[in-house]
Every structure is written in structure tokens, then in C-alpha cells.
Amino acid sequence: MSSVGIKSELAQLLNGQNVHTQLSVPQLVEKVLSRKEGVLTTSGAVRAETGKYTGRSPEDKFIVDEPSVTDKIDWGSVNQPISSEVFEKLYSKVVSYLQEREEIFVFKGFAGADEKYRLPIQVINEYAWHNLFAHQLFIRPTGEELTDHESKFTVISAPGFKADPAVDGTKSETFIIVSFERRIVLIGGTEYAGEMKKSIFSVMNYELPEADILSMHCSANVGAEGDVALFFGLSGTGKTTLSADPNRRLIGDDEHGWSPNGVFNVEGGCYAKTAGLSYEKEPQIYNAITFGSVLENVIVDPESRAPLYDDTSLTENTRAAYPIQAIDNIVEPSIAGHPSVIVFLTADAFGVLPPISKLTKEQAMYHFLSGFTSKLAGTERGVTSPEATFSTCFGAPFLPLPAARYAEMLGKKIDEHGVQVFLVNTGWTGGSYGVGKRMNLAYTRAMVQAALNGELDNVETTKDEVFGLSIPLHVPGVPDEVLQPIKTWDDEDAYRAKAKELAGKFKDNFKKFDHVDKSIAELGGPAVK
Template sequence: MSIVKQSVSKLSELPNLQDNLSTPQLVERALSRKEGVLSSMGAIKSTTGKYTGRSPKDRFIVKDEVSENLVEWGKINKPIEEKYFLSLLEKVVNYLEKKDEIFSLNGDAGADKSYQLPIKVYNEYAWQNLFAKQMFIRPTEEELETHEPEFTVISAPSYKADPKVDGINSEAFVLISFKHRIVLIGGTEYAGEIKKSIFSTMNFLLPQKDVLSMHCSANVGENDDVALFFGLSGTGKTTLSADSDRKLIGDDEHGWSPNGVFNIEGGCYAKCINLSQEKEPEIYNAIRFGAVLENVILDEDSRIPDFDDTSLTENTRVAYPIEHIENIKEPSMAGHPKTIVFLTADASGVLPPISRLTKEQAMYHFLSGYTSKLAGTERGITEPQATFSACFGEPFLPLAPAQYAEMLGEKIDKHDAKVFLVNTGWTGGKYGVGERMNLPYTRAMVRAAIRGELNDVTTVKDGIFGLEIPTHITDVPDDVLIPRNTWENKDAYDKTAKELAVKFHENFKKFSHVSDEITNAGPLYRAK
């Protein structure tokens, strides 16, 4: 028997293994083990130590005969030799063997059973097992009887690696082996690594089955009018897809197959920063028993959450099963999208709050994946930074971005989807001067786009970015729609906008293989 099979077999047979516990049982275990406390809202709250966001520098893919010629190797997908993976796997399993108890569950990734990936998750902590239980699709009791996992996740946060010995960068590690079909996590308590490692796995597997995997949220109206919301963390995917007038398909990860769109997950992982019942009632009301709060500050006596407190991190989170949202699509599948929204949180405050894109502009902005990376989503990010993340999800894409972009372009053409760029970032000035875009205005713009109200309206072309901006949208002040009008200092706007345009062009140089039509669909302004 191979080292891998021995290790996985050893885990599954441990006498200290607590397998497929119910939500109440996991809450009880987490509380009795002092892994967290119960909040006034009924959700358990845990903290994740110094790792309050993903650690991209500590994520590696095992380079072997399965991955070598398919993975786009580089700064995002860093290779690690198989020998280091096998060594760490054995060390982690031996470490978990000595624990009083560990926790496991069976789950699935992918609501469409034609493309579903059955998984097994092993956790050192009960609260992280609860997190995984709520984030992945939960098999029925009948399905559990014949459930055969095809991928395994092993998470041991308190196991610290030795970079000098283990071939990695720090004590923390997230290793993905497509050959051995295992994700190995250690040294970090941030539960998001569990979720995103499986997303990366699906981004490797699904395109090989003619399915576009997407970092987006999705919802659907009464007439099967599906809308997709692409964007990096903090741009508003979860918030804008949770719409009382539409059914939620999912808030973060989806596949687009020949059958239509399906949710990869069984839960939602929403940001809690400045959360309020008034502005985001669907998310706020989903925080109840069974949900997991991450790094949210509670009042010591009342245990009431303070969602405005960022003393631990701005990346405060809540994980809950999708059933905690009242208005959901069951099962989490629908038809082909009619509207696609690219979300960006532009900290420079110069992009329009909404603009209509041509097919070529859509491909340009999808490949660019521009946003301002918000504080807390990754270690070391303390204020917004301009970033370009191909396909609005490059950190999770094992394959070349062009492969995903080509698939999206084909689907936009085939299904005549309308595409919009929406700025949920700053208006009236850049970060520190202006203010964040008013959420009710953004909701009104997005709803107008989904209803088809912006397909044939009067627009003006932005002179710097070449974007078509609607001149009027119901329930939105006209001045808000033209970003230059919101700046007191027009010269400062022009200077800042041109600086961002140059950044777009510089970034796009790496896509030298794309057509001239797509390359020329970027900003009109070019530095002399």
C-alpha cells in the first residue's frame, strides 16, 4: 500500500475520529473544547490567530505527471516536489493520530450531480469541521450510505511546518495534489483555506469536462433570468446576489455547463465588516444557530456582535448553510445567464458606477480582473491596493487564464448574455478623500441591468476608459453616474483616471496572444 493510501486509511480508522457529527454535536464539541463561544445571535464565534486571511505565498501545487503540463506555473501556482508533500502528509497524519479526537465529514462540491465531486474532510478542530459542513453540499442520509469520496481535505492548523526541512515558505502550508487527490493544510487557522482549496480543485477539474468554473455569485428571477456577479473578495458578490426579489443560486463559486449554471458550494462565506440588518437583511438574518462567525468581536457579557469593530481584522466573516437564506433556488441550479456583472471596488474613485460593455470590452475586463484589494483579505494588506486578477479569481485558477476567458467568450456569444462593469468602490474622490458607493444606488443600477432596462438607453462614452455610461437610472441621482462630476477637483480626477488607464495597459501586455479587437477594447487613453 502506498504512503498516501496508508495515511488516508489510518485517518479513517482512528479510534479518536468523530465522523459526520450533526450541527448541534459539533457546536457542543467546539464549546466544550473552548474553540469558540456562543454569540447572542446563536452562531458560534471563533478566532483564527495571526492568520486572518488567505496566505497565497504558502499555497503550493504538487508538480507531477498529472499537473506538470496543465497547470500555469508561476507566482500564483507555485510548484512543490512530490517528496515534500508525501513527507508532510505522513507527519500531519501522525500528529493527528495523537489528538484526543479529530473530526471528519462527507460532503460534495457541485450541485449538478453530472459534475459533482464527492469529498472527505478531516479537521483538527470541531469548529472548522462545522465550517466545512456548512460550506460544502451536505449529502442526505441515504446518499451517505453509498458516498465514495474522490478528494480528501486534511486540515491541522496547530501543526507547524519547518520551512528548511519541508520545502515551503513558512510554518503555514496549503498543498494541493491532483495526482493523489488530496489537499493538505497546516499552520493556519483561517478556515477560508479549506473552502478555496476545493474551489481551486474544481477550477482544475471542471474545464476538462467542458464546464466553465467561475468565481462569481448567481441568482435567478421568476422567468429563469439568471444573473452572474464576478468579483474578488470585498467587491459585493454576496451582498448583491442576496436579493429579496430573486432566488439565490450561490454567493461565490459556480460552474457553467451545457445544462446551465450550478452552485459549487452548499453555503455562503460572507464578509461581516459594517454589517447591518437594515442594509443587508438576508445576510444578517442568516447569522443564527449553525453559523460560524470568524474573528468578529463580541461584547464580553452580552455576546452581541460588533460588526463595526475591526480590531482583529477587517476580514471578519460568517459561514452559514445556504438554507439560512430564505429566498434560494433548490436545488442550486438554473439555466444559462442573461446578465453578467463584473464587480470592481475601485479605490481610485474614477471608474463609473455602472457601464455597458461590448463583447470585446467584456473579454478585456474579464482578463484584466481589476479591483482594489481590500484590507484583511490577505495577510499584509492594510489598505486598498490596485490589483489585476485575471478572470476575477486568478489566485484560485490552476490553468492559464486564457482558457477560462475563451470559454466565457464562447458562452456569451452562444447565449447572448449582456455584460456590465459595476464599480462598488469609491466616488467623489479616491480612498481617503471620497466615500464608498451608496449600496442602495448600486442595487438600483444592478436591478435595472438585470431587467434589461439599460440595453437601449442613452449613454455617454467616457473619454478616458471608453466605457458607455447610462445617463439616467431610476432611483439614482444623475450626477452619481458620471464619476468626473462627483469630484470637486476635476484636474485631480483627470490625473488619477489617466494613471489607472496606464495601469490597465501595462497589465494587459502579458496577454500578447489575444486578438487586436480585445486588446484595443481597453482604455482609450494611452501615455505618450
């Protein structure tokens, strides 16, 4: 099928009598309730359930192997190729399926807050609550922008359409397929709304570097003097907690681009985890969940309809989607200057990484490529002791291009803008998980604050003997003995053995980056041989 044929089918779908385009939040909420897709809660949010898929389906995610991208994509278990023929047949089936629905819903908006680099998108949904999700997560156009809006990428989501692997060439009933030439994301067989958000992020992770813009899976905020900070970190490292600073304004909580002009948010909303959510722990998120927000898989009291955030019996992955404007302390539009500080967050359950250390450019590139944190005992079946977990560039599932592309861009920008980079361990101290204790949050906040304020730029440091990291000898508000891990352990030999064990895991993981400059491993990796 030619591109003309694809566009013709899409035009027929969008011109159907069953199409609702750009409904308002109240209209979408009414549709969600009248169609019995969800229920209204005491917070004003609608709650929907996603069925058996309560998270992403990475094994069912594909990129169409097309001439213009085949030599650029980092093919493998993350970026699985699928043929144009398979895509076209599925596309026609999904379009026909949606044409037969009583109603479908269309949202038009943008990915990318910077008008110079934003991507006009449209999202076509079988479900009203999915369209409400898209309305809250992507950037909403003004009336004038909507008049001139011309979509450059289309997401088509049909959860009720189940693929037949034997006929359709998929691995299961579920599929998430990106076609860069046809400019379409095709999603079927899953009700998990996060697939739409992350598919567009994957698209931006291809599009932005092609325009010489670094795409990043991180949060960002800005101080009163315009100083910008980026926070990278995997789940459980404290990224949301530490970037939500009452003295700094939020640029965005998850996805950003770094252009020649500075940093911009890719999204127009937030997709926050809600397991254990309370006003006392996370007041910004708690207060943001109001009318028009979407609660995903959150248990609600059947009588009062109050969200029960502590009840994770359905899934641990309960979430809330809301517009970024629901947060009080934000930058609007979500654009700021060049970062002066980058913080890599890790929760080291081995208890051997320093609570804060300064990184050289090579070390920054090394730890960016490594994307380390720990998986704790008890969090997954079969995990009986802490396990090292590595996610390339802190976002491996969403990177279509080779990792070296992103790391090289980061190194170049660190040089260009004189960025200070810090590795902050929010994990364990004084021993491994089960022996030591979790890093004191007040100390971590003090260390991050000192880094953001420039108080650590020229401080005296000592070199960590295993990892080669520069550890500040003094940080305001933090006891000196806390700063050096070896001094917090009762047994220095036990510390060295555990540190060398983790260093070995770093080195083993880094072997897959044989395509990056060897100086990154030599100058940025652990010091021990």
C-alpha cells in the same frame, strides 16, 4: 510512495478508534464546547479564534508538480510547485500526527450542486469546529447519498502540526498543498478555516474547465421569470449587497460553475464578512447566524456572550459560516439556467469610470482578465492615495490554469447565450477619493435593476473617450448628468488627466497577458493610445 501507499495510510487513519464520522450539528457543537475550542454566543453560533493566522497564507500554498499536471498549471507566485517527495514526507508525518490525537473528525459531502458535475469530497479535521465549518460550507449529503458516497478528493487539516522549513521543504510552519494525482489537499500549521474552502475552490477551478465548465468567483441570483444574473467583484465593491435582492432568489454568494445546462453553486453554505454587521445593513446575513453557525475571530462580550461585530480589534477579517438554507430567499437546489446578465463591479477611487457601461464581448473579456478595483488610502500601511488593484478573473489566488483559459470560455459563453455584460462602478464620482463622493447606492441599485430588467439592452449610448465604454444616456431613476463621469467633475482637463492615468495602469497590467488573443487588448482595452 505509490498511490496505493497513500490510500493505505489514509484508510488506516479513517479506520482508527479516534475517528468521528459525519457527526450532526448538535454533536459537533457539543464537541467544540467540551473540547474548549470555542464558546457559545447569544445568536446560537459558536465562536472560535484562529490564532496568529487570521486569513489565508498565499505564500505557503503549493501544487505538487506531477506528470499529469505539470504542463497545464500556470506556475508562478500564485501556483508554486513543490516536489512529490516533499509532499509524501509531510503527508506521512501529518497522518501519524492525527493518528495520535484523542479525537479526529470526518465530514463527507460534495462540491457542486449539479449532481452531474459535483465532486464527492471528505474533510478530515483535528478540530471539531473546523469539521462544523466544513459541514456548513460544503454540500451536505442525504442519507441515501451518504450510503453511496465515494470521495474523489480529501482535505486533511492538522492545524497543530507545525512544519520545520529546514527539514520539510516548506517556507514556514504553515503549508497548504494540493496533489491532483493523489487527490489530496494537505493543510497544516494554520487554524484559519477559510483555507479548506478556498483549497476546494482551487481544485474545482482545475477540474471544471477540464470538463468544459467555466468556474467562476462570483455571486448569482435568479428573477421570477428564471432570468439569471452573475455578479463579479473584489472586496468592497458591493457584490454581496447588490446580489442580495429581495425580489430575486439567491443561487450562491461566492463560487459557481457554468455548465452546458446553466449555473450551479459550488458550495452549500456562505462565508460572510461580519465586520460592522447589523440587522439594519444586512438583515439576511444577520438573521442567518443561528445555532450551528461558526463565528471566526468575532469578539464577544465576556458576560453576555453577545457578538460584538463592530469590534475588529482582533482582525478586520471576522467571518461567519452558515448553511445557505439559513437564507430565506434561495434556489434549492442551487441550480439555475444560463445567465442573461453579467455585472462586473468595481470601486474606482479615481472617480473616472462610468457608473454603468455596456461591454462588448472583447471588453468583457478584457475587464474579466483585469479584475480591477481600488485600494483606498488608509486601508493599509503606506497607502497614502488610491491604488489600482488587479486580480485576474476576480479570483487570481485560486486559479491553477492560465487566465486565458477562463477568459476564452467566458467569451464563448457570452456568444452562445447572448449575454448582456455591464461594468458598474460603485466607487467615486465628481472627483477622486478625498475630492469626489461615493456613488449614491440608490442610483447604483436603480442602474443594476435596469440592467437586470433588460431596460438597457437597446438604449442610446455615448462612447467614453478614454476607456471606449458605451455609456447609456438615460437610466430610469438616475439623473442623466450622473451617468457621464466627465460631466460630474468641475475640471474636465483634470478628469482627462486622471482617466488617462488609470487607463495607463490598465494597459501596464494587461501586458502580462501576452498569451491571449491580441484582439482582446485592441478591441477591449482603453481607447486612448
